[in-house]
Amino acid sequence: MGSNLDLRKFQSADSIVDAYSKIVSGGKIGYKAVIERKKIPPKCVKCGRGGDDGQKFCPQCGGKMLVPLINCLGCKKRIDEGAKFCTECGHNLTQEENPSFKTS
Secondary structure: OOOOOOOHHHOOHHHHHHHHHHHHHOOOOOOOOOOOOOOOOOEEOOOOOEOOOOOOEOOOOOOEEEEEOOEOOOOOOEOOOOOOEOOOOOOEOOOOOOOOEEEO
């Protein structure tokens, strides 16, 4: 059984940070937790070698270094590495149709 309440108003980034801050601080007023997002390192399109932020070309083979997508371009759902289509909306994720990599 599900709820008929519209809970989208609680999904804003600020409300999530506020709720997390209350949990982490034990309810202390004015405490703000810092939520850091994990940076995805770029990968070489030729050899697949991982690289450092800011690298544009692979030091091994000279291929272009690109950051793989982690969310669907259509519905923003998290996608698995190497997926060709989104399992939520069916969006084509192949590099030929829509680049499945974004440039760093």
